[in-house]
Amino acid sequence: MVNNRNEIEVRKLEHIFLCSYCNVEYEKTTLLEDIELIHKGTCGINFNDIETEIKLFGKKLSAPIIVSGMTGGHSKAREINKNIAKAVEELGLGMGVGSQRAGIVNNNLIDTYSVVRDYTNNLVIGNLGAVNFIVDGWDEEVIDKAVEMIDANAIAIHFNPLQEIIQPEGDLNFKNVYKLKEVISNYKKSYKNIPFIAKQVGEGFSKEDALMLKDIGFDAIDVQGSGGTSWAKVEIYRVKDEKIKNLLEKFANWGIPTAASIFEVKSVYDGIIIGSGGIRSGLDIAKCMAIGCDCCAVALPILKASLKGWEEVVKILENYIKELKIAMFLVGAENIEELKKTPYIVKGTLKEWISQRL
Ligand SMILES: Cc1cc2nc3c(=O)[nH]c(=O)nc-3n(C[C@H](O)[C@H](O)[C@H](O)COP(=O)(O)O)c2cc1C
Secondary structure, three states, X not given: OOOOHHHHHHHHHHHXXXXXXXXXXXXXXXXXXXXXXXXXOOOOOOHHHOEOOEEEOOEEEOOOEEEOXXXXXXXXXXXXXXXXXXXXXXXXXXXXXXXXXXXXXXXXXXXXXXXXXXXXXXXXXXXXXXXXXXXXXXXXXXXXXXXXXXXXOEXXXXXXXXXXXXXXXXXXXXXXXXXXXXXXXXXXXXXXXXXXXXXXXXXXXXXXXXHHHXXXXXXXXXXXXXXXXXXXXXXXXXXXXXXXXXXHHHOOOOOOEHHHHHHHHHOOOOOEEEEEOOOOOHHHHHHHHHOOOOEEEEOHHHHHHHXXXXXXXXXXXXXXXXXXXXXXXXXXXXXXXXXXXXXXXXXXXXXXXXXXXX
16 A cells, blocks of 8 residues: 655655755666767758757647656645746646656645646646556546646556555555556547556666556556656665665666667667656757667756756756757757758667677
8 A cells, every 4th residue: 555645755855855855876887878870071061950859649749858757745846846837837848747656545635736737837747756656456447537637648657666666655566557558548548548668777778668558558658768867776875774775776877878778778669758767968869869768867967956046057058958969969950850860879888788688
């Protein structure tokens, strides 16, 4: 069953502060450094003509960037969601909210999520945990509540086995993943035909996962691979017991690096792919788009900026867009469709990964 309400709120608040002020990132990388986009020496385009707009889940975005779902469920989360919403509205981008479980179990917390709709009409993605459908028997009515809570344009279902196994209060039974097939199909029949996104939280999906997610009926996969926020690292700061700390340290670098996860997923999946987990620059975004993504998502840097104010979030996202445009100029891509066709090479560990797996 769901945890005690206060427990969820306290844990969420702890996560925000630990992620903001401690080193919670992987030592290993996304492997995006093993991708090289081929410089176009003749360039052949006018920088001022570069167009970064895309359409995602029926909404226009000024660039292929969304803010990953992170929070909700307490007053600090309300402020963070508000700042992110203001920033994405200003720039014409999209955002997700964090797990809506707190709002599902306690109506008084709904406002900490729904606040985003006071500030943006752009793409907003809801967020629920796969494990709650599998273990707690949640059904399509819960999805309806989550969608209505924020007038969501799409809903992300997060899969977080590492997080659950390392949290003292975690749910450990992911056996009946196919339960989601029935729930998604029932929701689409009885309520709205909105897109469903399978989302990881920083450890990535494999090609075997992607095949299963396709079969379950997910319209999109948000890979959220390794190289950015490491949940084992986050939990190391929360536990007091030295033995558990030692155990967590062994898993601090667990996961499929983001670039490898993108190649794994695209080898078998023809739905929408979001490149995410450790995305820290516009160049990272350009690389993800070139290797097969339809959009990218960023979490940790936006969380940190949002605690300082919405203008700080705008600054970071503006930088990403500027860097993306510079990369597009240097490969001679006038728009995102052209960027997706840009040639690249794969080297080092990523090349080895691909040769062994795909
Ligand atoms: C403070 C914090 C809270 C998060 N909460 C959620 C959540 O509720 N639901 C979810 O799907 N992902 C959650 N995430 C995971 C992010 O969406 C993302 O998958 C992960 O942080 C990797 O991206 P990054 O390297 O850009 O941070 C959270 C991340 C952070 C930093």
